[in-house]
Amino acid sequence: MEILSVQSLNKSYGTHVALKDFNLSVAEGLVFGLLGPNGAGKTTFIRIVNQIIDQDSGEIFIKGQPLKMRHVRNIGYLPEERGLYKTMKVKEQLLYFARIKGLGKQDAIKKITSWLEKLNLTKWKDNKIQDLSKGMAQKVQFIATVIHQPDLLILDEPFSGFDPVNAEIIKNEILELKRQGTTIILSTHRMESVELLCDHIAMINQARKILDGPVKAIKNESKTNQFKVKMMVEDQTNMPPWGDVIAAEGQVEFTTSLNGQAPNALLNDLMQYGEILGFEEIVPSIEEIFIQKINESHEG
Amino acid sequence: MRGKIFLVIKREYLARVKKRSFLLATIITPLIFPTILGLFLWIAMSDVSPDARKFIEVVDENNAYFLESNESFAFSYGGLNREEGRKLVQEGTRFGLLYIPELNLEQPTGITFYSEETAPISMITSLEAALKNKIEEFRLFASGIDPDVLSSLKTNIKIRAVIVGEPGGERVSNSVINYAVGFLAGILIYTFIFVYGNQIMQGVIEEKSSRIIEILVSSLKPFQLMMGKIIGIGAVGLTQFLIWILLISAISSLVVGYFGMKMPQQELMEMSGQQELFSGASQEGMVEILQMVQGIDFIQLTLTFLIYFIGGYLLYGAFFAAIGAAVDSPSDAQQFMFPVTIPLLIAYMGLFIFVLDDPNSKVSFWLSVIPFTSPVAMMGRVSFGVPWHHLALSIGLLVTGFLFTTWLAGKIYRIGILVHGTKVGYKVLWKWMKDNG
Structure with a gap:
């Protein structure tokens, strides 16, 4: 079953073409790597899927249905440039995002507590974001992204800003989410970070897809x-x-x-x-x- | 969905109210007014103590104008000539020299006051009044009328201004109090729009530049987000305002009470520089003032204030949100502030030049009806009494106005909030407004 499928997507900003006749389908339960250099069109694609911007033409389907706002609510999105309210406390901030995403208060608090525990942030829960290190803030942002247990998780450059230890922690969490059945789209220009993580990859360069397939098959072909x-x-x-x-x-x-x-x-x-x-x-x-x-x- | 707007409002509200700076501003600002009031009263009081009396040398070439000394001035007639008198002033033994040349009663000119430092206007005015009385006496005498007879015929009258036809009976009106109320209310709304409008803008820029917005728009429509922010911050303003009202009235009454007990009423009133208002026996004056204050319809005033306070804030708040969404940083916002600042400034200037001067003139009417100026201008009129159909028209237009600006701002906000790194000018904004996608 395809959780996400995209057909002949086009998007331009003025004269600059960001996506050209872009097709993609993502099977459920995989870690899907979206690779490409900076400016290739990855973020544009992700923003279109999240309905942050509109495509010029082309169609997007979620589990076979045309993409609507209600589908987007079931997507967890970690933007490349991370943002949190700097003067808000960790716990309050997570509660706000969780509730905006539709979780009930008690449910949200329970989930936040367990995530903070899991990522070793419990003792920071009453600190403001501005008092946290960059890596810790990134972890808070990661929690904010996954707190509502989305079926589809879209992570834009998820490892940037993490030291190797924390990157490993996040990598394990991603694999754990995959085990629980979440489909994960992972966008990055740092190929080495995804080689062991992804089941399937697609490569974008200059607004076009230049390669698409399971990691094993691609590697075999390139032998x-x-x-x-x-x-x-x-x-x-x-x-x-x-x-x-x-x-x-x-x-x-x-x-x-x-x-x-x-x-x-x-x-x-x-x-x-x-x-x-x-x-x-x-x-x-x-x-x-x-x-x-x-x-x-x-x-x- | 509606619950989510409430979440946004709650966050915007709590994030600000819980800040230490809010607490500080809220507590310190109302302390400023009574402190200044107290300071002035204190200075004024120490000014009238006998040693603060000003000595004035009089050189009168006519030998006829004897001015009586009082608490503020002591006149000395040393029979000096003008040069000797000036020397005394230069040495500092006299505050000033009043030189009266030989006067032609028909055309008294050439009276001069010399002093080391600039003479206060109030001093010159009272000297002029005293001399005027004297000259008039002489002129009466010259025309064969005994000034004593005349003064026995003089009477003191005062007109009570009463406005008719108000529901709930007639009320005593007074332009000075109305002026003060209109002035304060107008300024408050003007300041409020600017201060909280800026907070909206800063908040929008924060969400935009930190990309928080990209996480939020998947759960909320941009318009809901914008309205949540505007309403939340507006609620902060109202909270602050209510706390101020309570604090100001509490502290002011304490201060006035303290000084009021220490000095006789008469003095307090004379010092406030409004002799004409307080003329007559002080008791009578107090009654008059109380009547006037009671004459102000506080319920109507508070209600209209709240309506224009909120309406004006919503009207301009939407613009501030749109500006925040269109730019990448606060410094870029400057170029768009112009069209927001100008109508507010017109309203502010109009309040002083036209509305408070003549609340019922044509200009005042238009200023108080056009939505961009009405929140400030109408407050200048309300205390003087406004026909209800003016009020209805003005409020109706204001509501239409903010619905329109919010709709327009929503269009800019929706696109601008997600655009980064593009140089946004008026042309681009226009394109966003037309874009219906």
């Missing part, structure tokens, strides 16, 4: 069938033409390709030159795939 090999070679004068050879004291590191062989056949071939210490397939990172795709799209 070059190259292997990185490390082995002991006694006689280094008699080696085949391997690539990127680094030779030292009887040890050699190099890359080689399958050339149509199965990996085991390649291994068999290599064994005759010496003792194999390491044999690893070279798989490009999402970031490398992304850069490659952008280059392709520029050439095309």
